[in-house]
Amino acid sequence: xxxxxxxxxxxxxxxxxFDINTEFKPGVANLVIGASGSGKSVLIKCMVGLLEPTNGKxxxxxxxxxxxxxxxxxxxxxxxxxxxQNNALFDSLTVEENIDFPLRMFSKMSPEERKERVNFCLEKxxxxxxxxxxxxxxxxxxxxxxxxxxxxxxxxxxxFCDEPNSGLDPLTSRVIDQLLVDITKEFNITTIxxxxxxxxxxxxGEHIIFxxxxxxxxxxxxxxxxxxxxxxxxxxxxxxxxx
Amino acid sequence: xxxxxxxxxFIIFMKFVLHRPEKAKVFWKITFREMYLIGIDSVLIVxxxxxxxxxxxxxQTANQLLSPSDLFPTQLMPKxxxxxxxxxxxxxxxxxxxxxxVLAGKIGANIASEIGNMKVSEQIDxxxxxxxNSASFVTLPKIVAGLIMIPCLIIIANFLLIxxxxxxxxxxxxxxxxxxxxxxxxxxKPLYLKVMLTKxxxxxFLITSLSSFQGYYTTGGALEVGIAGTKAVTKICxxxxxxxxxxxxxxxxS
Ligand SMILES: Nc1ncnc2c1ncn2[C@@H]1O[C@H](COP(=O)(O)OP(=O)(O)OP(=O)(O)O)[C@@H](O)[C@H]1O
Ligand SMILES: [Mg+2]
Numbered sequence: 001x002x003x004x005x006x007x008x009x010x011x012x013x014x015x016x017x018f019d020i021n022t023e024f025k026p027g028v029a030n031l032v033i034g035a036s037g038s039g040k041s042v043l044i045k046c047m048v049g050l051l052e053p054t055n056g057k058x059x060x061x062x063x064x065x066x067x068x069x070x071x072x073x074x075x076x077x078x079x080x081x082x083x084x085q086n087n088a089l090f091d092s093l094t095v096e097e098n099i100d101f102p103l104r105m106f107s108k109m110s111p112e113e114r115k116e117r118v119n120f121c122l123e124k125x126x127x128x129x130x131x132x133x134x135x136x137x138x139x140x141x142x143x144x145x146x147x148x149x150x151x152x153x154x155x156x157x158x159x160f161c162d163e164p165n166s167g168l169d170p171l172t173s174r175v176i177d178q179l180l181v182d183i184t185k186e187f188n189i190t191t192i193x194x195x196x197x198x199x200x201x202x203x204x205g206e207h208i209i210f211x212x213x214x215x216x217x218x219x220x221x222x223x224x225x226x227x228x229x230x231x232x233x234x235x236x237x238x239x240x241x242x243x
Numbered sequence: 244x245x246x247x248x249x250x251x252x253f254i255i256f257m258k259f260v261l262h263r264p265e266k267a268k269v270f271w272k273i274t275f276r277e278m279y280l281i282g283i284d285s286v287l288i289v290x291x292x293x294x295x296x297x298x299x300x301x302x303q304t305a306n307q308l309l310s311p312s313d314l315f316p317t318q319l320m321p322k323x324x325x326x327x328x329x330x331x332x333x334x335x336x337x338x339x340x341x342x343x344x345v346l347a348g349k350i351g352a353n354i355a356s357e358i359g360n361m362k363v364s365e366q367i368d369x370x371x372x373x374x375x376n377s378a379s380f381v382t383l384p385k386i387v388a389g390l391i392m393i394p395c396l397i398i399i400a401n402f403l404l405i406x407x408x409x410x411x412x413x414x415x416x417x418x419x420x421x422x423x424x425x426x427x428x429x430x431x432k433p434l435y436l437k438v439m440l441t442k443x444x445x446x447x448f449l450i451t452s453l454s455s456f457q458g459y460y461t462t463g464g465a466l467e468v469g470i471a472g473t474k475a476v477t478k479i480c481x482x483x484x485x486x487x488x489x490x491x492x493x494x495x496x497s
Pocket of ligand 1: 011016034035036037038039040041042043196
């Protein structure tokens with residue numbers, strides 16, 4: 001479980017995030033939605049430690065990530081997987097080596113065990129016949145799959161996905177969404193997905209937070225949206241604009 | 244002011260870079276690959292530059308010292324002086340400085356755009372999220388590889404500069420290869436070797452570290468990656484020339 005308390009983020013004299021408070025539970029697809037520029041990526045980057053929040057706490061279990069000492073932070077990071085908006089695959093490594101990379105760096109597995117784990121992850125993301133290819137040689141959808149496989153290579157507890165559907169066709173988007181949900185449930189991971197794809201929201205949104213101009217404007221589930229409960233003007237506008 | 248803050252940032256960057264590698268095995272594997280890219284891939288250009296520069300320097304020096312002038316009767320000029328001039332300037336300046344200025348363009352631009360690309364495509368972030376010290380992971384192998392390979396290239400360049408001179412002697416009648424080599428030997432001092440090696444290591448460090456630094460702080464996209472490459476080369480050249488002067492002052496001031 002991850003809990004965010006009173007999170008503010010400033011860039012120089014511009015405030016991007018305003019007093020964000022929320023909680024993300026394991027085993028559910030947590031979605032962070034909002035318009036372009038609303039601060040979704042900044043929020044995720046603060047949570048994984050790529051950006052330093054100006055104020056507030058980010059609690060993984062009961063440890064505050066921000067005030068952890070360097071080595072503890074590094075240890076916690078091994079429980080975090082992340083899927084980047086542009087995949088961020090290592091382009092000098094093959095698909096197989098990309099997934100093997102975190103294992104080689106951080107696990108005590110033998111080469112055979114690692115190979116087995118890599119194949120297990122590739123199976124999970126349903127990617128075959130691409131082991132020896134380089135990232136430049138595979139399609140966008142395949143890159144996402146490799147990205148997910150690499151993120152789950154170590155036995156992670158937390159998975160962050162920044163726009164997992166960007167640049168994918170609608171059909172592939174649904175498949176990737178479903179994949180993320182399946183992995184979340186199977187391994188009881190705390191998964192946080194940034195998205196502005198309304199289809200994703202309606203498909204898998206069990207817990208949704210709507211960021212509007214850097215604030216946690218609305219929080220609920222997809223059912224609350226469809227049934228019109230807890231309706232909200234800005235959320236409705238955002239919603240309607242996507243159709 | 245800008246320069247001072249830039250130097251400050253560079254020092255902070257180096258503090259991150261100079262860390263014990265996470266996994267020695269992975270580190271050396273990457274370092275060997277870098278040694279190949281930095282060293283072996285640059286051999287050809289070093290051979291070309293050194294041989295031609297050696298030949299041209301010999302021809303020009305011979306021409307300057309042996310052509311008739313009112314100041315000094317040419318028949319009194321011993322031929323080995325040419326060898327002495329060519330030998331010393333090769334050792335002190337041509338081999339380390341000229342070679343490194345060329346390598347700044349080749350290796351420096353390459354490293355800056357490679358790391359710049361990793362930065363803008365979020366690969367650097369991916370290392371960080373995994374809990375890897377990204378600055379050290381991507382930069383240290385390049386610096387170590389540079390410190391090993393660039394001095395080797397410079398030593399090769401040294402021999403080839405003289406070899407170029409010998410080739411030039413064979414093409415002329417006014418000077419023999421023996422004159423050249425005898426002259427070069429006559430004035431050789433261990434101090435010159437020390438200067439050359441000092442320059443080699445400092446320039447190797449400048450080329451690899453400054454280009455990594457420039458690449459690591461790239462923001463934006465493909466355009467900025469290109470700019471990072473160009474900026475890195477400019478900075479490296481300026482710093483090489485600056486340190487060239489400092490080292491000359493320190494070791495050779497008479
Ligand atoms: N490193 C940074 N320095 C300064 N400002 C930044 C930085 N990163 C993001 N911002 C600003 O923060 C705001 C929010 O950006 P963010 O990337 O979080 O948007 P987003 O919600 O993820 O949008 P998108 O859906 O397009 O990805 C933007 O106005 C952006 O200009
Ligand atoms: Mg974003």
